[in-house]
Amino acid sequence: MxxxxxxxxxxxxxxxxxxxxxxxxxxxxxxxxxxxxxxxxxxxxxxxxxxxxxxxxxxxxxxxxxxxxxxxxxxxxxxxxxxxxxxxxxxxxxxxxxxxxxxxxxxxxxxxxxxxxxxxxxxxxxxxxxxxxxxxxxxxxxxxxxxxxxxxxxxxxxxxxxxxxxxxxxLDGEPVLRSGARPGDVLAVHGTLGLADAGLRLLRADAVERLPVAVERQRRPQPPLAAGPEAAAAGATAMLDLSDGLLRDGGRLAHASHVVVDLDPGALAGDVDALTGALGAEVALDCVLAGGEEHSLLATFPAGSVTDGWRVIGSVRAPAEGEADGIVVAGRAVAHTGWDHFRNG
Amino acid sequence: MxxxxxxxxxxxxxxxxxxxxxxxxxxxxxxxxxxxxxxxxxxxxxxxxxxxxxxxxxxxxxxxxxxxxxxxxxxxxxxxxxxxxxxxxxxxxxxxxxxxxxxxxxxxxxxxxxxxxxxxxxxxxxxxxxxxxxxxxxxxxxxxxxxxxxxxxxxxxxxxxxxxxxxxxxLDGEPVLRSGARPGDVLAVHGTLGLADAGLRLLRADAVERLPVAVERQRRPQPPLAAGPEAAAAGATAMLDLSDGLLRDGGRLAHASHVVVDLDPGALAGDVDALTGALGAEVALDCVLAGGEEHSLLATFPAGSVTDGWRVIGSVRAPAEGEADGIVVAGRAVAHTGWDHFRNG
Structure with a gap:
């Protein structure tokens, strides 16, 4: 992990x-x-x-x-x-x-x-x-x-x-909470995925030359600040910033909204590819799915309302009978974890 | 000190x-x-x-x-x-x-x-x-x-x-700054003086029974919160809260306002008396003049505008020719000091 x-x-x-x-x-x-x-x-x-x-x-x-x-x-x-x-x-x-x-x-x-x-x-x-x-x-x-x-x-x-x-x-309009995602919405991200975590791993491995842009992102995250109010104006139903990783933060959004968020691995292929040369495919996927400190924005939009600069990476549905809310990848449950200050620290 | x-x-x-x-x-x-x-x-x-x-x-x-x-x-x-x-x-x-x-x-x-x-x-x-x-x-x-x-x-x-x-x-009206005191204003305080510092000294001396109310004030300051907006509404010209002692904070107000603030020792006699039984007259005066963490409010008002709950403890005048702005007691300069985090810490 x-x-x-x-x-x-x-x-x-x-x-x-x-x-x-x-x-x-x-x-x-x-x-x-x-x-x-x-x-x-x-x-x-x-x-x-x-x-x-x-x-x-x-x-x-x-x-x-x-x-x-x-x-x-x-x-x-x-x-x-x-x-x-x-x-x-x-x-x-x-x-x-x-x-x-x-x-x-x-x-x-x-x-x-x-x-x-x-x-x-x-x-x-x-x-x-x-x-x-x-x-x-x-x-x-x-x-x-x-x-x-x-x-x-x-x-x-x-x-x-x-x-x-x-x-x-x-706040000029209404706040966009984590809890507003609805079945039928799409899940979209604005910004990179996994870059900051890749940078941390390269620092640990003393191999910053393999992907300097990742190291720079770890040191200086670049949250897309303007994208937040733009998403709100476009009708985003739920939003948060990715501080603890796509799976953990996406899971929080799903849980707060009582929905299942289904990530499309195909939509993440480019993010994984960008890190594979420096870290190998398995670690690259880990970075994209679970890497923290990226501070890109994750939001849900009614289908058809996704605005400029956002890319769709999944969908939102109601939990099936007996199914818990949460995040899945291509329909399948995943284990996810993240940073915990007092237990890990 | x-x-x-x-x-x-x-x-x-x-x-x-x-x-x-x-x-x-x-x-x-x-x-x-x-x-x-x-x-x-x-x-x-x-x-x-x-x-x-x-x-x-x-x-x-x-x-x-x-x-x-x-x-x-x-x-x-x-x-x-x-x-x-x-x-x-x-x-x-x-x-x-x-x-x-x-x-x-x-x-x-x-x-x-x-x-x-x-x-x-x-x-x-x-x-x-x-x-x-x-x-x-x-x-x-x-x-x-x-x-x-x-x-x-x-x-x-x-x-x-x-x-x-x-x-x-x-903030419903205008902010009351430290820098607005004018010659001719009076200096007033709302709340106690020296109690929190007296409590600290009693804790250090393992003598809390000598004045429990002081120890309680050291542990739990009671800033007169409503008095702030009341003073503003009454026309207070400058205000701050007493966190580092009357001399140091009064000096800050005087310096920011380019005036001389003159404390009236007679107006402080009651504050000193209240602590003398527990700490002796000399230490009691020290607490009243220089004791920190009291969080009473200190303000200046145009003469005649002092509102309920405030008591006048001094006056404000322009510096004499060649005189620096600052705080004096009964017209005489005093040394004052206070807490400094990095140098003392």
Missing amino acids: PNTERLEGLERAERLDRVERGPMMTGGTPLRSLDEDELLARILPGFPVSDDLVVAPGDDAAVLRTTGRVIATTDTVVLGRDWLDAWSSGADIGHKVVAQNLADVAAMGGRPTGVLVTLVADPELSLEWVLDHVRGLSEACLEAGVAVLGGDLSSAPAGVVMVSVTALGR | PNTERLEGLERAERLDRVERGPMMTGGTPLRSLDEDELLARILPGFPVSDDLVVAPGDDAAVLRTTGRVIATTDTVVLGRDWLDAWSSGADIGHKVVAQNLADVAAMGGRPTGVLVTLVADPELSLEWVLDHVRGLSEACLEAGVAVLGGDLSSAPAGVVMVSVTALGR
């Missing part, structure tokens, strides 16, 4: 990181050599603002102009659990934690507007890592037209670095 | 906690024995909802009905840095992290509407602690009419427990 392998790789390296305090904690200027005001003075000017930001960071709270409904979501990454110093730069992590939060806003049919960012770190963490991180985070926000609304800084025990982001968004 | 003493007490115990994994990590059911879905099934039903919650936790993101401007703020607490297992229960910490976030919303003149909560924890942390924490957190939200909009769970290295909260609020 890919997620178990991932875990083992991370767990092993995480222990090393904790004991050895990798390059992000040994080179450059440690955070403890600055006071909080000095640190903020280095960080805050890099944060993007927006026209909707009525009160920018620096007061008790920020104030953001918005429409009548606000979308809110939060996602956290932890050194050694979600990334390794050796594999991702500070900028990569900034980009990634923003992207995965914004993907959740898009998956409701919304447009992201702002983020709040919290860094909890070993005071030995280098200022250079933090500034690089802020750069990546700000770039990802700028690309999406998102402002940084605020944040918090706190120190943590030796070896701990954690970044928590909360994203806000605006 | 109170904050240095606080730090030393916490640092010492924090090291013990990390090595020994206190009761929150040794008794009961460890989190690692549940999978994430089982854990969420135990947590989510306890979270309060509200009529404005259009999409509750469980989808990619929550959706909250709001007015045209949303207030957002975030604040994080870390075991060993911000609390000790021996001194605060899970429920206390839940209450406290919510209260300190909601205080920031109130300090803008807003009404809190929702929070997002992230728990990053050692998988040895006990489920019982987490459920107690959720109880305290939910009670604090319910009292304030606030919904839990969502959250995240992640595992962390041994001994680490961290809770990060983002609070949202609605």
Whole structure:
């Protein structure tokens, strides 16, 4: 199972990181050599603002102009659990934690507007890592037209670095839930499948040259943010972002909607082929079906309503008598698993 | 300096906690024995909802009905840095992290509407602690009419427990900034002064019986949430919540507004007297002037506009020729300091 392998790789390296305090904690200027005001003075000017930001960071709270409904979501990454110093730069992590939060806003049919960012770190963490991180985070926000609304800084025990982001968004129409898929709908995806997991496997195998684009996607996911509101406007009945793999997330959509989602393997052949040269056919299929952190969008549409940029990869039907809701591949049940923080971690 | 003493007490115990994994990590059911879905099934039903919650936790993101401007703020607490297992229960910490976030919303003149909560924890942390924490957190939200909009769970290295909260609020009028105080205004406070710091000192001295109300305030701050919008409606010119002490926070308000804030020691005599029996006059004065974590509200009003529940404790004037902006006591400059995460931590 890919997620178990991932875990083992991370767990092993995480222990090393904790004991050895990798390059992000040994080179450059440690955070403890600055006071909080000095640190903020280095960080805050890099944060993007927006026209909707009525009160920018620096007061008790920020104030953001918005429409009548606000979308809110939060996602956290932890050194050694979600990334390794050796594999991702500070900028990569900034980009990634923003992207995965914004993907959740898009998956409701919304447009992201702002983020709040919290860094909890070993005071030995280098200022250079933090500034690089802020750069990546700000770039990802700028690309999406998102402002940084605020944040918090706190120190943590030796070896701990954690970044928590909360994203806000605006919703102009109705939210697209996971639970709205109906029998007769088609299942469609916007974006790649399996690339980020393939990149993780290549990093583990020290073979990044076999498919650099996959490694880049693992480091910097590219959620198709505009596709979320476009799908909502086109009448998507259910939607989510692929964070834990097609089988697991598709299963969640099926379960929430009380339907059976049937994946068409033929429609996934191109995704598998794209990874086969680097990883072999079996692993490539695993990546496409179960690979996490892709952050493409998965949605169901009434047949005939699928809009530009989405490709149909399956169908939706009612469960047969006695059949459970869930995901199947070409009509056949599959085992699926995924990342679980406390049990695996 | 109170904050240095606080730090030393916490640092010492924090090291013990990390090595020994206190009761929150040794008794009961460890989190690692549940999978994430089982854990969420135990947590989510306890979270309060509200009529404005259009999409509750469980989808990619929550959706909250709001007015045209949303207030957002975030604040994080870390075991060993911000609390000790021996001194605060899970429920206390839940209450406290919510209260300190909601205080920031109130300090803008807003009404809190929702929070997002992230728990990053050692998988040895006990489920019982987490459920107690959720109880305290939910009670604090319910009292304030606030919904839990969502959250995240992640595992962390041994001994680490961290809770990060983002609070949202609605703003019906104009935000009250730190920077609006004008010469001729009066300075007023709503709520107690020094009680939370007194409680911390009594916990450190193992003398909680000397003033239980102070210890209770340290464990569970009581920000006067309604007073924020009331002050805004009454014409408050500047406002913030007292998280780092009267001198430091009052100094911030003065600096942001380019004014001199002059505290009237006579107006603080009652606050000092209330703590003198338990701590002696000198320490009591220290608590009142520099004690953190009180989360009372500090504001400036045009003379004659001070509204119910606020008491005047000083005045605002323009800096004299060559004088810096800042805070003074009875016209005389004072040294002030406070908590600094990376340098002290």
